[in-house]
Amino acid sequence: MERISVPFTGDGAGCGDLTWGQQQVWRAMVEVNTSMSMGGVVPVLDGRTVDDFAGELRFFMSRYPAMRSLLRFAPDGATTQEILGSGEAFLEVHTAASADGAGALAAEVYAGWKARNFDYAHEWPIRMAVVRAGEGGPITHVVVMVCHIAADGSGLAMMVSELAERDTIGSHAATGPLEIAAAQRASGRHTDNAMRYWEAQLRAIEPQRFAGYAKPEGARFRQVVWRSPALYLASERLAARLSVDAAPVLLAAYGVAFGRVAGGGPFASQVIVSNRFRPGLADVVSPLAQNGLVVFDVRGVTAAEAVSRARQASMSASKYAYYDPGTRLALIDRIGKERGEPIDLAVFYNDRRISERPPAEALDEAALPASEMVSETPMPYFNEKLMINVDDVPDTVQITTEVDTAYLPIGDLRRLLQQMEDFTVAAALDPGSPTF
Structure with missing residues (x-):
């Protein structure tokens, strides 16, 4: 060499x-x-x-x-x-x-x-x-x-x-x-506005996302790659029917599936926001992404309403995802102490798709059995509890998940992914169908 x-x-x-x-x-x-x-x-x-x-x-x-x-x-x-x-x-x-x-x-x-x-x-x-x-x-x-x-x-x-x-x-x-x-140092406005939003959301959600720790079977930390052509077709079709992008459809599907599997009140997850839509940052070569916070309630509403709520929550999360990270950590710690227990925010969602996709005119029923678990591998360490990544793969929805099975057992994770598909397929056929 x-x-x-x-x-x-x-x-x-x-x-x-x-x-x-x-x-x-x-x-x-x-x-x-x-x-x-x-x-x-x-x-x-x-x-x-x-x-x-x-x-x-x-x-x-x-x-x-x-x-x-x-x-x-x-x-x-x-x-x-x-x-x-x-x-x-x-x-x-x-x-x-x-x-x-x-x-x-x-x-x-x-x-x-x-x-x-x-x-x-x-x-x-x-x-x-x-x-x-x-x-x-x-x-x-x-x-x-x-x-x-x-x-x-x-x-x-x-x-x-x-x-x-x-x-x-x-x-x-x-x-x-x-x-x-x-x-960033010269503008405290971004952080102040963001912290007001974060504080309101942190006080509105339950402190914990999962029931608690349980000794897992097999490897505790795992990466699962799952692929669903049906979820792709259904999400694009539902998005077209509701005149929205597919992104809030998939986010709503995640919120509904999480509620069906893990229960709890309003769905809460951190989301990765690129921040490149902000003035002067589109062409910057430096990491710009920060965590946003989506909170929306999908209990007892129609699928169309769940998508609408997911869309609004996503817009708010993006608006308030530009802040001093130290100030945010201090806020989370303070509110946890005031509420008497730490606020668990170790649930994440990251839509990594950037490619353009044509709307699907119809849901091909032949795609339903084509969903597959591509791989499931142990990880040496994972510093969160659940991370859902929507990969940029054409003609399907591919989700790469990292999970701590001490909090979400691997069987529940598999059910969560399947519930994302089930909800979206049903909603594509009838947007008025219930979430639960």
């Missing part, structure tokens, strides 16, 4: 606080001891050379201050960041014995990176390598990994998009995390 030196310069150097999005990501990274990295292996089919990829890495380093950020840790526990104005990155060049083995070597490089956390104080938050077929042979694959402290999925997509336009963009630095953090 060779390491090609890639010197760079860029604007936006300085030291300062982490942004609100970075603070949330960093806390999660520490809790699960992982860099939560993103990236992958991409075949190279256009004849680009080592020099071409060195130029791409130089563009990333110069253009995006977040790629030049290193974390600084104070003795009192405070975490800040320093963005360097110049430095040296390295492009790794791996040589496969033959073209047939290049793909496997690229996958091996990526797996090795995935298993090794970034050195946050000394390593740039981007790793890049190329694989060539034989000594002096053509480049067959490029491997890229970005630490989550520097970018989220949308930011990574922006980097790829701007790479194709770099000749017109030039090397002028994009908006960096120090600028965002400064703007």
Whole structure:
């Protein structure tokens, strides 16, 4: 393996606080001891050379201050960041014995990176390598990994998009995390408004989401991937009938299914809000997502009303998901003490779909038995109790779930997923059908 030196310069150097999005990501990274990295292996089919990829890495380093950020840790526990104005990155060049083995070597490089956390104080938050077929042979694959402290999925997509336009963009630095953090410090209004909303919701819900801890059977923490073409068709069809997007339909299905399986009062879940709809943040390369809070009651209403309530709750959650994370944690702790028990917010929902989907004109009954449990694997650790992720997979609804089976047994999780489908299929046929 060779390491090609890639010197760079860029604007936006300085030291300062982490942004609100970075603070949330960093806390999660520490809790699960992982860099939560993103990236992958991409075949190279256009004849680009080592020099071409060195130029791409130089563009990333110069253009995006977040790629030049290193974390600084104070003795009192405070975490800040320093963005360097110049430095040296390295492009790794791996040589496969033959073209047939290049793909496997690229996958091996990526797996090795995935298993090794970034050195946050000394390593740039981007790793890049190329694989060539034989000594002096053509480049067959490029491997890229970005630490989550520097970018989220949308930011990574922006980097790829701007790479194709770099000749017109030039090397002028994009908006960096120090600028965002400064703007956040200057505006207390966002946090104040958000905390009023959060406090009202926290006082309206039951403190606990589950009945309590019970010794699980088998592995306690599990990841389950489930796929339902019927849920896809039904959600798109119901959305068209109600003149809404499918997103609130799926959120309503989650709320109804949770109530049917776990019981309780108004449904409450944290949701992941990208915050890129806010002025000046659409094209930023830095983690911007923060937790929102949806609360809506689906008991004793029609399916159409449940979707309407989910839609309104989702809009409110997005509006009030931009705040100082420390202030929110203090609020949750204070209200828990006032109510005499901690407020359990370890239930999450994350709709990760970004692709456009045409509305389904009809619900094909042949899709009903096609739902399947794709995989069920143990996890070494999970720092929440339930996380529902709607994946961006075409022509189906694929849900990746992480669960602590000490609070939601695996059988109940399987029922919850099936209830999401059952509710939505029934509602697509008759929006006036009851939720319970």
